[in-house]
Every structure is written in C-alpha cells, then in structure tokens.
Amino acid sequence: MTLPTSHSKTHHSHTQNTPKTTDVSALASPIPQQAFDWYDEYAHGDIDRRTFLSRLGTLSIAGLTLSVVAGALTPNYALAEQVSFNDPDIIASYVEFDAPRGHGKGRGYLVRPKNVDINNKAAAVLVAHENRGLNPYIEDVARRLAKAGFIAFAPDALFPLGGYPGNDDEGRAMQRTLDGSKIEGDFMDAATLLKNHDFSTGKVGIVGFCFGGYLANTLAAEMPETINAAAPYYGTPAKSNIDKIKAPMQLHFAELDQRVNDTWPEYENTLKANQVTYEAFIYPQTNHGFHNDSTARYDEKNAELAWQRTLNFFKETLRA
Known part of the structure; x- marks a missing residue:
C-alpha cells in the first residue's frame, strides 16, 4: 500500500465478502x-x-x-479465536516488565513468529485493549499479528489488580478504579520494551480498539520518537500534544458510532495542520466494536477489510 505524502480524504469502505454464519451474526440483523x-x-x-x-x-x-x-x-470468546494459542508458527508467553511511568510493574502477552530471533529480527506492534483488560479477543489479535510476521505485545492494564478476571463486566469495573494516566504510562513503557527488545528491529507500531484506540492516539502524541505507526480503531483523540504526532496514522471508524465520530472533524483538522500522514476509513452500517468477533456488533466483511488494511499499513510503515 502506498501512503499519501501528507494526508488523504476520508474513505467509505465497500466489500462484497460473504458474512460469517454464526449464531451471533445471525442475530445481528433483527x-x-x-x-x-x-x-x-x-x-x-x-x-x-x-x-x-x-x-x-x-x-x-x-x-x-x-x-x-x-x-x-455480550462477548462470547469461544467465537473469537482465529489463531490457536498453540499454533506451530508462533511462540507466545506472558512476560512482566518494568513500568516506572505507570504502576511500577506491568504484564502482557508477548507473541512472536517462530522464526524470529536475534539474527532474524522483526518489527513490533503494541496491542491496546478495550476498557476491560486483556481479554481473549485481544490475545487473539496479538496472535494474528505474529502470524503476519510481527512481534506483538498486548499488556494488561488490570495487572495491578490481579489481571483480567475472565469476565468483561468485572473487568470494566476494575479498570474504572485505576488511574488513567498510570495506565497510559504502563503502555508507554511497554512500547519502550518493544523498541529495545533483542528480537525487534526497533520499529514499533500500535493498534488499539475502543479505549485502546484512545491509547494508540495518545502514544503517537506522547512518544513521537518511539511510535512509528498507529492504527486506532474507533478511538477518541489524545488529550494533549496532538501537534507532536509524527507517525503515519490509519484511523478506523464505525459509521453508527456517533460518540466517537463527533471527535473526528477537529482531530482531522489538527492532523492536516501538522501535515501528518494519515488515512481515515468509515465503515458503512457498522457499530462501535465491529472488529470484535465475539459479539453481535461484529461485521465480518468490514472487520476483515479493516484488518487487511492495518496489516498492509504496518508492513509499509514499519519496514527496517
């Protein structure tokens, strides 16, 4: 994919793929x-x-x-696994890391292609979860990235409270009790870990969903020397330093997500004013969370289109 030199117009996506026939998607229509x-x-x-x-x-x-x-x-995570945790092409583990800008210590799910090592390095992508901790859907996203050739790391903001509890309702309640600035610090330190990882080329991207989309925007603004590409999905803008963004951006929006979409015009004007390279896609007749394949909000054709765009974007922007 060739990125524009400054910015591009907002696009509306169209695809003719056949929707997935699961119980959840079958219920989505009525x-x-x-x-x-x-x-x-x-x-x-x-x-x-x-x-x-x-x-x-x-x-x-x-x-x-x-x-x-x-x-x-309500999420049914049995539907969300696209890449098995024991897929032979990847190596996955949970690792702890120092987080001096956050809660002191963090923990996340690190996944890499099996053939990546000190002599065969790869670009890295930070995966930022929604407002409920590191659930199985986000872990699967990390595995999808590893299958595509990237080192992927998905931190769990709930680690200071014992980690994702296995239930989204409880996870949301837990995350609301945490200091948001410290969560941001945890993810910033996780990005630094990826940049300095022995198997990393030093090129770091970030993809995030919902609250994680906000984190993707925020890290692009707060860490312009570390983040080389950002792909927020239905995320609100950073609260400060938007004018510091240097990384190319690929932003994904759901057409029916008015709450988030209302923040886009002003954000776009700022990106244009600062000559940030960006693409923005609005996916027709989709709801907030359309990429999450565990609920009735999932829209397979648009989710797959968005994801392929994201992979192409990272392959283009994170080349060594």
Whole structure:
C-alpha cells in the first residue's frame, strides 16, 4: 500500500465478502439499532447493567427474548479465536516488565513468529485493549499479528489488580478504579520494551480498539520518537500534544458510532495542520466494536477489510 505524502480524504469502505454464519451474526440483523446504542452506553459506563437490561425490556423484538438479545450483545470468546494459542508458527508467553511511568510493574502477552530471533529480527506492534483488560479477543489479535510476521505485545492494564478476571463486566469495573494516566504510562513503557527488545528491529507500531484506540492516539502524541505507526480503531483523540504526532496514522471508524465520530472533524483538522500522514476509513452500517468477533456488533466483511488494511499499513510503515 502506498501512503499519501501528507494526508488523504476520508474513505467509505465497500466489500462484497460473504458474512460469517454464526449464531451471533445471525442475530445481528433483527436486533434494533437502539439496543446496540444502549450497549455502547453500558460498555462505556454511562448507564449501569440494570438500566441497560431495563431498556432492552422495552423493545419489541419478534421471536427474541430479553436474555437472547442481551446474550448476543455480550462477548462470547469461544467465537473469537482465529489463531490457536498453540499454533506451530508462533511462540507466545506472558512476560512482566518494568513500568516506572505507570504502576511500577506491568504484564502482557508477548507473541512472536517462530522464526524470529536475534539474527532474524522483526518489527513490533503494541496491542491496546478495550476498557476491560486483556481479554481473549485481544490475545487473539496479538496472535494474528505474529502470524503476519510481527512481534506483538498486548499488556494488561488490570495487572495491578490481579489481571483480567475472565469476565468483561468485572473487568470494566476494575479498570474504572485505576488511574488513567498510570495506565497510559504502563503502555508507554511497554512500547519502550518493544523498541529495545533483542528480537525487534526497533520499529514499533500500535493498534488499539475502543479505549485502546484512545491509547494508540495518545502514544503517537506522547512518544513521537518511539511510535512509528498507529492504527486506532474507533478511538477518541489524545488529550494533549496532538501537534507532536509524527507517525503515519490509519484511523478506523464505525459509521453508527456517533460518540466517537463527533471527535473526528477537529482531530482531522489538527492532523492536516501538522501535515501528518494519515488515512481515515468509515465503515458503512457498522457499530462501535465491529472488529470484535465475539459479539453481535461484529461485521465480518468490514472487520476483515479493516484488518487487511492495518496489516498492509504496518508492513509499509514499519519496514527496517
């Protein structure tokens, strides 16, 4: 993929792939958009679970019970594995790292291609999770990157509290208790670890989803000498130092995600003003979280298109 020299216009994606036929995606069509919007509010702490379920109960959804709809919107991680944890082409482990800018110590999931070593180095990609800790979907994203030839590292912001608890609701509640600036510090130190890793070329990218999209934007702004490429998915802009961004950016947005999309025009103007190389893609009729293949928000054709764009972007920008 050839990147533009300064910036590019926002694109709308189109693809003709056949959607995946799983129980979750089969339910996606009859669920009203209001339910997805309410789930987004719930997932981001704007309403509690009781209010979310109460609202769902007001909907008239032919043939679907409240429990079925709520279940379809809640992650089922058995559906999310695309690359097995014991795939013979990768080596995965959990590693701890020093995080002086964050909580002092961090822990994450490190995955590399089996053929990468001190004599055959690879570019590295930091994977930033959503607002609920290092869940199985994010671990799978790290494995997908390793299968594509990158060293991938996915830190767990919940490590200071014992790590991802195995439940997204509890994970969200836990993450809300942490100091956001220290979480950012943990991920910054994780990026430094990747830059200096013995098997790394020193080129570091970051991809993040939801809260992780915000982290991708933030690290690009706060670590312009470390981050060489950033691919935020439906993430809000950094709170400061946007004018310091040097890395090429590839931004992915869901068309129906008004909360995040409202932040884009001003952010885009800043990127243009600072001559940042960027691409922005808006995926039609998709909801926030469309890349996460464990819920009814998943949109396979657009998720696969976005992911292929992301891999091409990193292959282009992280070349030694």
